[in-house]
Amino acid sequence: MIHIKNLHKSFGDLEVVKGVDLHVREREVVCIIGPSGSGKSTVLRCINRLEEITSGSIVVDNHDLYDPTTDINDIRTEAGMVFQQFNLFPHLSVLDNICLGPLKVRKLTRKEAELLGRQLLAKVGLAEKADVYPDQLSGGQKQRVAIARALALQPKVILFDEPTSALDPELVGEVLEVMKKLAQEGMTMVVVTHEMGFAQEVADRVIFFDQGVIKEEGVPRELFANPKEPRLRDFLGKVIAHG
Amino acid sequence: MSFQFETKVMGETLPLLMSGVKLTVIITLSGLLIGFVLGAGFGLLKLSPRLWLKRLAGIYVETVRGTPLIVQVMFLYFGLPMATGLRIPPLAAGIIAIAINSGAYIAEIVRGAVQSIDRGQMEAGRSIGLTKGQTMLYVIWPQAFKRMIPPLGNQFIISLKDTSLLTVIGVAELTRGGQEIIAVNFRAFEVWLTVGLTYLVMTMSIAWALKHVEERLSGAAGR
Numbered sequence: 001m002i003h004i005k006n007l008h009k010s011f012g013d014l015e016v017v018k019g020v021d022l023h024v025r026e027r028e029v030v031c032i033i034g035p036s037g038s039g040k041s042t043v044l045r046c047i048n049r050l051e052e053i054t055s056g057s058i059v060v061d062n063h064d065l066y067d068p069t070t071d072i073n074d075i076r077t078e079a080g081m082v083f084q085q086f087n088l089f090p091h092l093s094v095l096d097n098i099c100l101g102p103l104k105v106r107k108l109t110r111k112e113a114e115l116l117g118r119q120l121l122a123k124v125g126l127a128e129k130a131d132v133y134p135d136q137l138s139g140g141q142k143q144r145v146a147i148a149r150a151l152a153l154q155p156k157v158i159l160f161d162e163p164t165s166a167l168d169p170e171l172v173g174e175v176l177e178v179m180k181k182l183a184q185e186g187m188t189m190v191v192v193t194h195e196m197g198f199a200q201e202v203a204d205r206v207i208f209f210d211q212g213v214i215k216e217e218g219v220p221r222e223l224f225a226n227p228k229e230p231r232l233r234d235f236l237g238k239v240i241a242h243g
Numbered sequence: 244m245s246f247q248f249e250t251k252v253m254g255e256t257l258p259l260l261m262s263g264v265k266l267t268v269i270i271t272l273s274g275l276l277i278g279f280v281l282g283a284g285f286g287l288l289k290l291s292p293r294l295w296l297k298r299l300a301g302i303y304v305e306t307v308r309g310t311p312l313i314v315q316v317m318f319l320y321f322g323l324p325m326a327t328g329l330r331i332p333p334l335a336a337g338i339i340a341i342a343i344n345s346g347a348y349i350a351e352i353v354r355g356a357v358q359s360i361d362r363g364q365m366e367a368g369r370s371i372g373l374t375k376g377q378t379m380l381y382v383i384w385p386q387a388f389k390r391m392i393p394p395l396g397n398q399f400i401i402s403l404k405d406t407s408l409l410t411v412i413g414v415a416e417l418t419r420g421g422q423e424i425i426a427v428n429f430r431a432f433e434v435w436l437t438v439g440l441t442y443l444v445m446t447m448s449i450a451w452a453l454k455h456v457e458e459r460l461s462g463a464a465g466r
Protein backbone atom coordinates (compact mmCIF):
# COMPACT_ATOMS: atom_id res chain seq x y z
CA MET A 1 0.00 0.00 0.00
CA ILE A 2 2.74 2.45 1.03
CA HIS A 3 6.35 1.97 -0.02
CA ILE A 4 8.85 4.50 1.22
CA LYS A 5 12.45 4.11 0.08
CA ASN A 6 15.43 5.96 1.46
CA LEU A 7 13.40 9.04 2.36
CA HIS A 8 15.36 12.16 3.24
CA LYS A 9 13.83 15.46 4.26
CA SER A 10 15.60 18.66 5.24
CA PHE A 11 14.29 22.03 6.33
CA GLY A 12 17.07 24.35 5.18
CA ASP A 13 20.24 22.98 6.75
CA LEU A 14 18.39 20.87 9.26
CA GLU A 15 18.07 17.26 8.15
CA VAL A 16 15.00 15.90 9.91
CA VAL A 17 14.48 12.56 8.15
CA LYS A 18 17.69 10.74 7.37
CA GLY A 19 16.98 7.74 5.20
CA VAL A 20 13.75 5.99 6.12
CA ASP A 21 12.47 2.79 4.52
CA LEU A 22 8.93 1.93 5.42
CA HIS A 23 6.50 -0.49 3.83
CA VAL A 24 2.90 -0.72 4.91
CA ARG A 25 0.78 -3.57 3.64
CA GLU A 26 -2.90 -3.39 2.89
CA ARG A 27 -5.05 -3.73 6.04
CA GLU A 28 -2.01 -3.26 8.21
CA VAL A 29 -1.99 -0.98 11.27
CA VAL A 30 1.40 0.55 11.90
CA CYS A 31 2.07 2.65 14.97
CA ILE A 32 4.98 5.05 15.01
CA ILE A 33 6.42 6.03 18.36
CA GLY A 34 9.45 8.06 19.28
CA PRO A 35 10.65 11.17 21.07
CA SER A 36 9.57 14.68 20.14
CA GLY A 37 11.36 16.10 17.11
CA SER A 38 12.39 12.71 15.77
CA GLY A 39 10.61 13.33 12.45
CA LYS A 40 7.42 11.29 12.90
CA SER A 41 5.05 14.00 11.73
CA THR A 42 7.34 14.93 8.89
CA VAL A 43 7.22 11.41 7.47
CA LEU A 44 3.42 11.35 7.64
CA ARG A 45 3.20 14.74 6.02
CA CYS A 46 5.51 13.59 3.23
CA ILE A 47 3.19 10.65 2.53
CA ASN A 48 0.32 13.09 2.09
CA ARG A 49 2.61 15.52 0.29
CA LEU A 50 1.95 18.30 2.71
CA GLU A 51 5.76 18.47 2.67
CA GLU A 52 8.00 17.97 -0.35
CA ILE A 53 10.63 15.32 0.10
CA THR A 54 14.32 16.11 -0.34
CA SER A 55 15.22 12.72 -1.83
CA GLY A 56 14.05 9.14 -1.97
CA SER A 57 10.75 7.79 -3.21
CA ILE A 58 7.25 7.27 -1.91
CA VAL A 59 4.76 5.04 -3.67
CA VAL A 60 1.16 5.04 -2.45
CA ASP A 61 -1.18 2.43 -3.90
CA ASN A 62 1.09 2.02 -6.96
CA HIS A 63 1.25 5.77 -7.62
CA ASP A 64 4.74 7.21 -7.42
CA LEU A 65 4.24 10.53 -5.60
CA TYR A 66 7.10 12.21 -7.38
CA ASP A 67 6.35 10.95 -10.85
CA PRO A 68 5.30 14.10 -12.72
CA THR A 69 2.41 12.26 -14.35
CA THR A 70 0.87 11.49 -10.95
CA ASP A 71 -2.09 13.68 -10.03
CA ILE A 72 -1.29 14.69 -6.49
CA ASN A 73 -4.90 15.45 -5.69
CA ASP A 74 -5.73 11.82 -6.40
CA ILE A 75 -3.11 10.70 -3.92
CA ARG A 76 -4.47 12.99 -1.27
CA THR A 77 -7.86 11.37 -1.55
CA GLU A 78 -6.27 7.92 -1.28
CA ALA A 79 -4.51 8.88 1.93
CA GLY A 80 -6.74 10.60 4.48
CA MET A 81 -5.21 12.54 7.32
CA VAL A 82 -6.27 13.14 10.90
CA PHE A 83 -4.46 15.95 12.70
CA GLN A 84 -3.55 16.46 16.32
CA GLN A 85 -5.41 19.80 16.34
CA PHE A 86 -8.46 18.36 14.50
CA ASN A 87 -8.46 21.23 11.97
CA LEU A 88 -12.19 21.08 11.45
CA PHE A 89 -13.67 23.89 9.37
CA PRO A 90 -15.23 26.18 12.01
CA HIS A 91 -17.56 27.96 9.59
CA LEU A 92 -19.25 24.77 8.43
CA SER A 93 -21.66 22.52 10.28
CA VAL A 94 -20.45 19.07 11.25
CA LEU A 95 -22.29 17.53 8.32
CA ASP A 96 -20.89 20.10 5.87
CA ASN A 97 -17.38 19.47 7.18
CA ILE A 98 -17.79 15.88 6.10
CA CYS A 99 -19.62 16.62 2.84
CA LEU A 100 -17.19 19.20 1.45
CA GLY A 101 -14.72 16.65 0.07
CA PRO A 102 -17.33 14.33 -1.45
CA LEU A 103 -19.11 17.32 -3.02
CA LYS A 104 -16.14 19.13 -4.49
CA VAL A 105 -13.66 16.33 -5.09
CA ARG A 106 -15.79 13.26 -5.68
CA LYS A 107 -18.53 15.35 -7.32
CA LEU A 108 -21.36 13.63 -5.48
CA THR A 109 -24.75 15.32 -5.48
CA ARG A 110 -25.79 17.13 -2.31
CA LYS A 111 -28.19 14.29 -1.48
CA GLU A 112 -25.61 11.54 -1.96
CA ALA A 113 -23.04 13.46 0.03
CA GLU A 114 -25.39 14.07 2.94
CA LEU A 115 -26.44 10.44 3.01
CA LEU A 116 -22.80 9.41 3.15
CA GLY A 117 -22.09 12.07 5.76
CA ARG A 118 -24.88 10.88 8.03
CA GLN A 119 -23.77 7.27 7.70
CA LEU A 120 -20.25 8.22 8.71
CA LEU A 121 -21.47 10.32 11.62
CA ALA A 122 -23.46 7.37 12.85
CA LYS A 123 -20.38 5.23 12.53
CA VAL A 124 -18.36 7.51 14.81
CA GLY A 125 -21.32 7.76 17.19
CA LEU A 126 -22.31 11.35 16.46
CA ALA A 127 -25.46 11.00 14.38
CA GLU A 128 -27.27 13.62 16.45
CA LYS A 129 -24.54 16.23 15.93
CA ALA A 130 -24.95 16.67 12.16
CA ASP A 131 -26.23 20.22 12.33
CA VAL A 132 -24.12 21.71 15.10
CA TYR A 133 -20.92 23.64 14.56
CA PRO A 134 -17.48 22.41 15.62
CA ASP A 135 -17.14 24.93 18.45
CA GLN A 136 -20.04 23.24 20.20
CA LEU A 137 -18.25 19.88 20.33
CA SER A 138 -15.85 18.47 22.90
CA GLY A 139 -12.32 17.63 21.77
CA GLY A 140 -13.12 13.95 21.50
CA GLN A 141 -16.20 14.65 19.42
CA LYS A 142 -14.22 16.98 17.17
CA GLN A 143 -11.66 14.31 16.50
CA ARG A 144 -14.35 11.76 15.70
CA VAL A 145 -15.82 14.21 13.20
CA ALA A 146 -12.34 14.67 11.73
CA ILE A 147 -12.09 10.91 11.32
CA ALA A 148 -15.48 10.83 9.60
CA ARG A 149 -14.35 13.66 7.35
CA ALA A 150 -11.26 11.70 6.34
CA LEU A 151 -13.34 8.56 5.75
CA ALA A 152 -15.74 10.46 3.48
CA LEU A 153 -13.20 10.38 0.66
CA GLN A 154 -13.07 6.59 0.97
CA PRO A 155 -9.31 6.62 1.31
CA LYS A 156 -7.20 3.48 1.04
CA VAL A 157 -5.17 4.47 4.06
CA ILE A 158 -5.59 6.93 6.91
CA LEU A 159 -2.66 8.72 8.48
CA PHE A 160 -3.13 9.77 12.10
CA ASP A 161 -0.76 12.31 13.63
CA GLU A 162 -1.08 12.09 17.41
CA PRO A 163 -4.87 12.06 17.21
CA THR A 164 -5.36 12.02 20.98
CA SER A 165 -2.52 14.25 22.16
CA ALA A 166 -4.63 17.41 22.33
CA LEU A 167 -7.43 15.70 24.27
CA ASP A 168 -8.29 15.69 27.94
CA PRO A 169 -7.47 12.25 29.31
CA GLU A 170 -11.11 11.28 29.81
CA LEU A 171 -11.83 11.90 26.10
CA VAL A 172 -8.98 9.81 24.70
CA GLY A 173 -10.87 6.54 25.00
CA GLU A 174 -13.77 7.43 22.71
CA VAL A 175 -11.41 8.37 19.88
CA LEU A 176 -9.30 5.25 20.32
CA GLU A 177 -12.49 3.17 20.25
CA VAL A 178 -13.39 4.55 16.83
CA MET A 179 -9.87 3.91 15.57
CA LYS A 180 -9.96 0.37 16.90
CA LYS A 181 -13.20 -0.23 15.04
CA LEU A 182 -11.64 1.03 11.82
CA ALA A 183 -8.67 -1.25 12.31
CA GLN A 184 -10.97 -4.23 12.80
CA GLU A 185 -12.79 -3.35 9.59
CA GLY A 186 -9.50 -3.69 7.77
CA MET A 187 -8.58 -0.05 7.19
CA THR A 188 -4.91 0.48 6.51
CA MET A 189 -3.65 2.87 9.15
CA VAL A 190 -0.42 4.64 10.07
CA VAL A 191 -0.69 6.12 13.53
CA VAL A 192 1.80 8.36 15.24
CA THR A 193 0.93 8.02 18.89
CA HIS A 194 2.07 8.13 22.48
CA GLU A 195 -0.70 5.73 23.49
CA MET A 196 1.33 2.62 24.15
CA GLY A 197 -1.78 0.71 25.26
CA PHE A 198 -3.39 1.34 21.89
CA ALA A 199 -0.23 0.38 20.02
CA GLN A 200 0.07 -2.81 22.04
CA GLU A 201 -3.51 -3.79 21.43
CA VAL A 202 -4.21 -2.69 17.87
CA ALA A 203 -0.94 -2.35 15.95
CA ASP A 204 0.36 -5.12 13.71
CA ARG A 205 3.73 -3.47 13.87
CA VAL A 206 5.33 -0.76 15.96
CA ILE A 207 8.09 1.45 14.63
CA PHE A 208 10.44 3.35 16.86
CA PHE A 209 11.67 6.60 15.36
CA ASP A 210 14.70 8.38 16.71
CA GLN A 211 16.68 11.28 15.28
CA GLY A 212 15.25 10.89 11.81
CA VAL A 213 15.73 7.16 11.35
CA ILE A 214 13.87 3.97 12.25
CA LYS A 215 15.86 2.61 15.17
CA GLU A 216 13.81 -0.48 15.81
CA GLU A 217 10.61 -2.14 14.69
CA GLY A 218 8.64 -5.24 15.43
CA VAL A 219 5.36 -6.71 16.56
CA PRO A 220 4.19 -4.77 19.60
CA ARG A 221 4.41 -7.56 22.16
CA GLU A 222 8.06 -8.29 21.45
CA LEU A 223 9.10 -4.70 20.96
CA PHE A 224 7.60 -3.59 24.25
CA ALA A 225 8.73 -6.67 26.16
CA ASN A 226 12.31 -6.89 24.87
CA PRO A 227 13.45 -3.60 23.42
CA LYS A 228 16.93 -4.08 21.98
CA GLU A 229 17.95 -0.48 21.39
CA PRO A 230 19.03 1.39 24.53
CA ARG A 231 17.30 4.52 23.15
CA LEU A 232 14.02 2.63 22.90
CA ARG A 233 14.41 1.20 26.41
CA ASP A 234 15.02 4.73 27.60
CA PHE A 235 12.01 6.07 25.73
CA LEU A 236 9.66 3.36 26.95
CA GLY A 237 10.87 3.92 30.49
CA LYS A 238 10.01 7.61 30.28
CA VAL A 239 6.64 7.10 28.63
CA ILE A 240 5.56 4.52 31.17
CA ALA A 241 6.81 6.70 34.03
CA HIS A 242 4.69 9.59 32.73
CA GLY A 243 1.71 7.57 31.60
CA MET B 244 -18.93 92.88 12.77
CA SER B 245 -22.17 91.39 13.90
CA PHE B 246 -22.45 87.66 13.32
CA GLN B 247 -25.94 86.30 13.63
CA PHE B 248 -26.37 82.52 13.62
CA GLU B 249 -29.41 81.66 11.56
CA THR B 250 -30.86 78.17 11.77
CA LYS B 251 -33.14 79.14 8.91
CA VAL B 252 -30.10 79.14 6.59
CA MET B 253 -29.25 75.62 7.64
CA GLY B 254 -32.81 74.57 6.86
CA GLU B 255 -32.56 76.13 3.43
CA THR B 256 -29.14 74.66 2.75
CA LEU B 257 -29.95 71.04 3.50
CA PRO B 258 -32.24 70.33 0.52
CA LEU B 259 -29.73 72.00 -1.81
CA LEU B 260 -27.07 69.54 -0.59
CA MET B 261 -29.04 66.45 -1.46
CA SER B 262 -27.76 66.05 -5.01
CA GLY B 263 -24.23 66.27 -3.59
CA VAL B 264 -25.06 63.62 -0.99
CA LYS B 265 -26.33 61.36 -3.74
CA LEU B 266 -23.12 61.74 -5.72
CA THR B 267 -20.97 61.21 -2.64
CA VAL B 268 -22.80 57.97 -1.94
CA ILE B 269 -22.54 56.83 -5.56
CA ILE B 270 -18.81 57.55 -5.72
CA THR B 271 -18.14 55.89 -2.38
CA LEU B 272 -20.13 52.76 -3.15
CA SER B 273 -18.89 52.21 -6.69
CA GLY B 274 -15.33 53.19 -5.75
CA LEU B 275 -15.32 50.74 -2.85
CA LEU B 276 -16.88 47.99 -4.90
CA ILE B 277 -14.11 48.20 -7.47
CA GLY B 278 -11.64 48.82 -4.64
CA PHE B 279 -12.71 45.58 -3.00
CA VAL B 280 -12.13 43.63 -6.20
CA LEU B 281 -8.70 45.26 -6.58
CA GLY B 282 -7.95 44.71 -2.90
CA ALA B 283 -8.98 41.07 -2.94
CA GLY B 284 -6.86 40.48 -6.05
CA PHE B 285 -3.75 42.28 -4.89
CA GLY B 286 -4.14 41.05 -1.32
CA LEU B 287 -4.07 37.45 -2.54
CA LEU B 288 -1.15 38.26 -4.86
CA LYS B 289 0.74 39.45 -1.81
CA LEU B 290 0.41 35.94 -0.44
CA SER B 291 1.50 34.31 -3.68
CA PRO B 292 4.55 32.07 -3.49
CA ARG B 293 5.70 33.66 -6.76
CA LEU B 294 8.07 36.43 -5.85
CA TRP B 295 7.37 38.68 -8.82
CA LEU B 296 3.62 38.64 -8.19
CA LYS B 297 4.22 39.46 -4.56
CA ARG B 298 6.49 42.34 -5.59
CA LEU B 299 3.99 43.65 -8.09
CA ALA B 300 1.30 43.79 -5.41
CA GLY B 301 3.79 45.35 -3.03
CA ILE B 302 4.60 48.14 -5.48
CA TYR B 303 0.91 48.96 -5.93
CA VAL B 304 0.19 49.03 -2.22
CA GLU B 305 3.29 51.03 -1.27
CA THR B 306 2.81 53.57 -4.06
CA VAL B 307 -0.77 54.29 -3.13
CA ARG B 308 -0.18 54.33 0.61
CA GLY B 309 2.95 56.42 0.24
CA THR B 310 1.41 59.31 -1.71
CA PRO B 311 -1.39 61.74 -0.80
CA LEU B 312 -4.79 61.02 -2.26
CA ILE B 313 -5.06 64.55 -3.61
CA VAL B 314 -1.88 64.01 -5.65
CA GLN B 315 -3.28 60.73 -6.98
CA VAL B 316 -6.49 62.49 -8.00
CA MET B 317 -4.66 65.37 -9.70
CA PHE B 318 -2.33 62.98 -11.49
CA LEU B 319 -5.22 60.91 -12.75
CA TYR B 320 -7.34 63.85 -13.88
CA PHE B 321 -4.79 66.43 -15.04
CA GLY B 322 -1.56 64.46 -15.43
CA LEU B 323 -2.49 61.33 -17.34
CA PRO B 324 -4.48 63.05 -20.12
CA MET B 325 -1.39 65.09 -21.01
CA ALA B 326 0.59 61.93 -21.61
CA THR B 327 -2.11 59.79 -23.16
CA GLY B 328 -4.44 62.31 -24.73
CA LEU B 329 -7.26 60.49 -22.98
CA ARG B 330 -9.54 62.73 -20.93
CA ILE B 331 -11.49 61.06 -18.19
CA PRO B 332 -14.71 62.80 -17.06
CA PRO B 333 -14.46 64.09 -13.45
CA LEU B 334 -16.96 61.64 -11.99
CA ALA B 335 -15.25 58.62 -13.57
CA ALA B 336 -11.85 59.94 -12.49
CA GLY B 337 -13.19 60.33 -8.96
CA ILE B 338 -14.52 56.80 -8.82
CA ILE B 339 -11.28 55.39 -10.24
CA ALA B 340 -9.24 57.38 -7.73
CA ILE B 341 -11.29 56.13 -4.78
CA ALA B 342 -11.14 52.59 -6.17
CA ILE B 343 -7.37 52.57 -6.63
CA ASN B 344 -6.80 54.25 -3.29
CA SER B 345 -9.10 52.09 -1.19
CA GLY B 346 -7.93 49.01 -3.13
CA ALA B 347 -4.45 49.37 -1.69
CA TYR B 348 -5.69 49.56 1.88
CA ILE B 349 -8.17 46.76 1.31
CA ALA B 350 -5.33 44.62 -0.12
CA GLU B 351 -3.62 44.89 3.26
CA ILE B 352 -6.89 44.07 5.05
CA VAL B 353 -7.38 40.99 2.86
CA ARG B 354 -3.78 39.85 3.26
CA GLY B 355 -3.92 40.23 7.02
CA ALA B 356 -7.22 38.40 7.35
CA VAL B 357 -6.22 35.49 5.13
CA GLN B 358 -2.88 35.20 6.92
CA SER B 359 -4.62 35.12 10.27
CA ILE B 360 -6.41 31.88 9.40
CA ASP B 361 -4.69 28.89 10.95
CA ARG B 362 -2.28 27.02 8.64
CA GLY B 363 -4.00 23.79 9.59
CA GLN B 364 -7.08 24.87 7.64
CA MET B 365 -5.19 24.84 4.35
CA GLU B 366 -3.65 21.49 5.26
CA ALA B 367 -7.01 20.02 6.19
CA GLY B 368 -8.50 21.24 2.90
CA ARG B 369 -5.61 19.75 0.96
CA SER B 370 -5.86 16.51 2.90
CA ILE B 371 -9.43 15.92 1.72
CA GLY B 372 -8.33 16.36 -1.87
CA LEU B 373 -9.32 19.97 -2.47
CA THR B 374 -6.94 21.97 -4.65
CA LYS B 375 -5.28 25.07 -3.24
CA GLY B 376 -7.81 27.23 -5.08
CA GLN B 377 -10.77 25.22 -3.81
CA THR B 378 -9.45 25.35 -0.26
CA MET B 379 -9.07 29.10 -0.57
CA LEU B 380 -12.58 29.45 -1.93
CA TYR B 381 -14.51 27.12 0.38
CA VAL B 382 -12.40 27.08 3.54
CA ILE B 383 -10.06 30.04 3.96
CA TRP B 384 -11.98 32.89 2.31
CA PRO B 385 -15.28 32.52 4.20
CA GLN B 386 -13.43 32.54 7.51
CA ALA B 387 -11.14 35.38 6.48
CA PHE B 388 -14.03 37.46 5.16
CA LYS B 389 -15.64 37.56 8.58
CA ARG B 390 -12.46 38.97 10.02
CA MET B 391 -12.33 41.58 7.25
CA ILE B 392 -15.69 43.11 8.11
CA PRO B 393 -14.60 45.50 10.90
CA PRO B 394 -11.59 46.92 9.03
CA LEU B 395 -13.62 47.09 5.82
CA GLY B 396 -16.26 49.12 7.62
CA ASN B 397 -13.53 51.42 8.79
CA GLN B 398 -12.27 51.79 5.24
CA PHE B 399 -15.84 52.56 4.15
CA ILE B 400 -15.91 55.54 6.50
CA ILE B 401 -12.46 56.72 5.43
CA SER B 402 -13.29 56.50 1.72
CA LEU B 403 -16.57 58.31 2.19
CA LYS B 404 -14.74 61.23 3.76
CA ASP B 405 -12.02 61.03 1.11
CA THR B 406 -14.55 61.77 -1.63
CA SER B 407 -14.61 65.38 -0.40
CA LEU B 408 -11.18 65.80 -1.99
CA LEU B 409 -12.71 65.24 -5.40
CA THR B 410 -13.97 68.76 -5.17
CA VAL B 411 -10.59 69.81 -6.64
CA ILE B 412 -11.45 68.20 -9.97
CA GLY B 413 -14.95 69.64 -9.98
CA VAL B 414 -17.02 66.63 -9.01
CA ALA B 415 -20.32 67.94 -7.67
CA GLU B 416 -20.25 65.87 -4.48
CA LEU B 417 -21.29 67.06 -1.04
CA THR B 418 -18.34 69.33 -0.24
CA ARG B 419 -18.50 70.93 -3.65
CA GLY B 420 -22.21 71.47 -3.13
CA GLY B 421 -21.45 73.37 0.06
CA GLN B 422 -18.92 75.58 -1.68
CA GLU B 423 -21.40 76.45 -4.41
CA ILE B 424 -24.08 77.46 -1.93
CA ILE B 425 -21.63 79.68 -0.02
CA ALA B 426 -20.64 81.36 -3.29
CA VAL B 427 -24.24 82.57 -3.46
CA ASN B 428 -25.28 83.28 0.15
CA PHE B 429 -21.90 83.88 1.88
CA ARG B 430 -23.13 82.00 4.99
CA ALA B 431 -19.96 79.93 5.52
CA PHE B 432 -20.74 79.13 9.17
CA GLU B 433 -24.19 77.67 8.65
CA VAL B 434 -23.33 75.95 5.39
CA TRP B 435 -20.13 74.22 6.57
CA LEU B 436 -21.89 73.26 9.77
CA THR B 437 -24.66 71.66 7.74
CA VAL B 438 -22.19 69.95 5.43
CA GLY B 439 -20.22 68.62 8.38
CA LEU B 440 -23.32 67.32 10.14
CA THR B 441 -24.44 65.62 6.92
CA TYR B 442 -21.11 63.76 6.69
CA LEU B 443 -21.44 62.86 10.35
CA VAL B 444 -24.89 61.38 9.86
CA MET B 445 -23.57 59.24 7.01
CA THR B 446 -20.45 58.01 8.80
CA MET B 447 -22.35 57.33 12.00
CA SER B 448 -24.92 55.32 10.09
CA ILE B 449 -22.13 53.16 8.70
CA ALA B 450 -20.62 52.73 12.15
CA TRP B 451 -24.01 51.81 13.56
CA ALA B 452 -24.71 49.26 10.82
CA LEU B 453 -21.25 47.81 11.32
CA LYS B 454 -21.78 47.38 15.02
CA HIS B 455 -24.93 45.40 14.35
CA VAL B 456 -23.25 43.16 11.80
CA GLU B 457 -20.43 42.50 14.24
CA GLU B 458 -22.84 41.69 17.05
CA ARG B 459 -24.67 39.23 14.85
CA LEU B 460 -21.40 37.60 13.86
CA SER B 461 -20.07 37.31 17.39
CA GLY B 462 -23.39 35.74 18.36
CA ALA B 463 -22.47 32.98 15.95
CA ALA B 464 -19.11 32.54 17.63
CA GLY B 465 -16.25 31.12 15.62
CA ARG B 466 -18.29 30.70 12.49
Ligand SMILES: Nc1ncnc2c1ncn2[C@@H]1O[C@H](COP(=O)(O)OP(=O)(O)OP(=O)(O)O)[C@@H](O)[C@H]1O
Pocket residue numbers: 011014016034035036037038039040041042043
Ligand atom coordinates in the same frame (compact mmCIF):
# COMPACT_ATOMS: atom_id res chain seq x y z
N1 LIG C 1 8.20 23.48 8.47
C1 LIG C 1 9.31 23.27 9.20
N2 LIG C 1 10.36 24.10 9.08
C2 LIG C 1 11.49 23.91 9.81
N3 LIG C 1 11.66 22.89 10.68
C3 LIG C 1 10.66 22.02 10.84
C4 LIG C 1 9.43 22.17 10.12
N4 LIG C 1 8.61 21.15 10.48
C5 LIG C 1 9.29 20.43 11.38
N5 LIG C 1 10.52 20.93 11.61
C6 LIG C 1 11.54 20.38 12.50
O1 LIG C 1 11.75 19.04 12.16
C7 LIG C 1 11.99 18.25 13.31
C8 LIG C 1 11.08 17.08 13.30
O2 LIG C 1 9.76 17.54 13.42
P1 LIG C 1 8.51 16.56 13.47
O3 LIG C 1 7.33 17.44 13.65
O4 LIG C 1 8.54 15.65 12.32
O5 LIG C 1 8.80 15.76 14.81
P2 LIG C 1 7.86 14.76 15.59
O6 LIG C 1 8.60 13.50 15.69
O7 LIG C 1 6.54 14.73 14.95
O8 LIG C 1 7.79 15.44 17.02
P3 LIG C 1 6.53 15.64 18.01
O9 LIG C 1 6.42 14.38 18.81
O10 LIG C 1 6.94 16.80 18.84
O11 LIG C 1 5.33 15.93 17.17
C9 LIG C 1 11.83 19.18 14.51
O12 LIG C 1 13.13 19.54 14.94
C10 LIG C 1 11.11 20.36 13.95
O13 LIG C 1 11.50 21.54 14.61
Ligand SMILES: [Mg+2]
Pocket residue numbers: 040041042161162
Ligand atom coordinates in the same frame (compact mmCIF):
# COMPACT_ATOMS: atom_id res chain seq x y z
MG1 LIG D 1 4.60 15.47 15.48
